[in-house]
Amino acid sequence: MKVHQAFKAALATSLCLTAFAGGAMAQVKGAWQNNKLSPDERARLLDAELTLDERIGLLHGPMALSFPGGPAIPEGAIPGAGYIAGVPRLGIPALTETDASLGVTNPGNARPGDTATALPSGLALASTFNPKLAYDGGVAIAKEAASKGFNVLLAGGVNLARDPRNGRNFEYLGEDPLLAGTLAGESIRGIESQNIISTVKHFSLNGQETNRHWANSIIGEAAHRESDLLAFQIAIERGQPGSVMCAYNLVNGDYSCGNDHLLNKVLKGDWGYKGWVMSDWGAVHATDFALKGLDQQSGQQLDQQIWFGEPLKQAVAAGTVPAERLSDMSRRILRSMFAAGLFDGKPVTPTVDLNAHAAIAKQVSDEGIVLLTNNKGLLPLAGGAKKIAVIGGHADAGVLSGAGSSQVTSIGGNPASIPVGGEGIMAMWMKQVFHNSSPLKALKERLPEATVTFNDGRYPAAAAALAKQSDIVIIFANQWMAEGADAFDISLPQGQNELIEAVTTANPNNIVVLQTGGPVAMPWLDKTGAVLAAWYSGQKGGDSIADVITGKVNPSGRLPVTFPTGLDQYPRQDLPGWGLPNKQQFDVVYEEGSDVGYRRFAAKGMKPLFPFGHGLSYTTFAYDKLKVKGGETLEVSFQVTNTGKLQGKDAPQIYLAGANGQKLQRLIGFEKIDLKPGERRTVTIKADPRLLARFDEKGRQWHIAGGDYDVVVGPSASTTVLSGKAKVSERTLKP
Ligand code: BGC
8 A cells, every 4th residue: 555545544544543532431330431421430331341451552653654664553553643542452552643833734745745733843833922812823733633633733832942952943932931821821721722632841941952861950959840840730630631751861860851840740640640651752760750751752763662562461470560650650541531522423524724723823923023124113114115136045935934743734834944964763754844934935025016036045145246236125034943953152153243244235225134043243233224923933034024024013022032242252162061971961050050041141241142032023012000919929010012003912921020129030920911102001910929938848848938029011021111119928839
């Protein structure tokens, strides 16, 4: 059978399985069928029916891709990230898993020709500061996944951006635990609303890609709780993901997936998490990870052994893994399946409105583009420009995307895919893939009166010559980032700084559009007219970039990561582990503790290039009437007025600025609001009390010291417009 037919057959089988999830359930008699019972109770009843082999079968499974020389994918699996066989005898459906951080993926075209909506990168989503868009995106991805037969989405990446070189920062949601946790939680909530299981990942401190299997993340307990763990905690509370994916790296000496402290004590103990822990693909190193809190081995052919198959069975027989623990593992999986409604006959094929999904992608890119500077008021482009040059970045073809397991084969096709090269298992991902949304084409459509000319930027002198003859020049500069590889530094690669230098020198009426996976240095900044951070803008990115440039969209993105002046503003100058041979463990010491990103800049009094939260608009906003109420936590309200001439969206931010005379900085609230000229609105937030607290390691609880708390309101972490204070009472909170 050809692969294509195999895929169709697998899809049909899986759709049957999804249907059977509800249908066959009705035929299988059992008390667990009663959907009036809680998911816990139903899981307990069903789990009791499992034989040892059936139970073990739920605890491991392969990557659903066939590798050269390896076995074929199991019957019933859909080619994609993962597969866990079901138990037809009891009506337990298979778990069909796909990567879905930015859309449903199709790795290596394993499902020939199958495409999906490509949402903008996580950093673009985070820049929207708009939780509703995260939710809508989650719903859209879940519908598409369900229509392809998947029921588990490997989404919900929430690792904080501790290092601007991290190759996966683009997938994640920036450097702040409240912003990242809220948006990840909303995206997960959207996915789970469609009766699809979501994950949250990669638990925890997978802060870099360099030698990620041997990186030992070192951090203090309180610092961890107040930063990355808090982002996970907020995301889990809001989104209720069915599964947590543990990470490749070690944390304080133990592998994340075999980390008793992280999995048993923090996640399942302190947080009372009821779902299951699945491993990352190739992250299991021993059978006794089961005792440390891991419930399921994913992508088993990437590990040295199928630890959770025969060896686990033997460990149970030998009594080294108690039968009760084995049952806990399968019960957790079944519980999440019941909680997501996988057994209850939900619609087999949801209606997928691809135009509506494209509109969501567009809205995320519209709101995610950050206008960093507009010094000369060049933007939005006035109608007068007759000759416009567009230079570099493959802007003629489309918009750049980030690579790795999150790579989406997008609707509309990928007009350019440039191999980067490389060796080993990750080499297949190493391609600069562009989504079919050409900024050049979109600009031409919006500027019919102008002559828009493209130059590919390979020769800076040629680009500069064209720039000289033009009224306006728009330069695209790309930083491609990929899973499995960090950027060596934060410079724009492949001579693009020289190109920008030459072009901006030739014509001061220039606009630089950055398509990056994180912050980059801008040695040419003072020569530019305007700079936009467009990130990886997804399937409709070219339209959004052109709409922002021409003023159809009023920019409202805000930076979810600090842009530094250079790497010397970060704690680690050299990338830990760079150049080390495989299997050589090394420490990544997170000495900044919970002072990630802007918090560290504030603590050290450093001035960044652009602060966290920064982003300009074509209108102006004023803030007044601040009220700060204390008590158990802080309640803050103030008024926002659009004082300009255009409708626009603002994302005012509320920061804790100090406690009892001690300076600190923490985002405690934000809101995205849309205001017409002259319109005003009151914004009110109630701070999550954990954001005011310190984690007390000894007492294993959050502790808020009573006293005076300072609050500031502003358009970024560096600009204060309003300030106030209130008394907060001493209290402790459960961990
Ligand atoms: C990634 C995960 C992904 C998994 C399955 C791993 O390499 O770290 O994020 O879900 O592969 O594709």
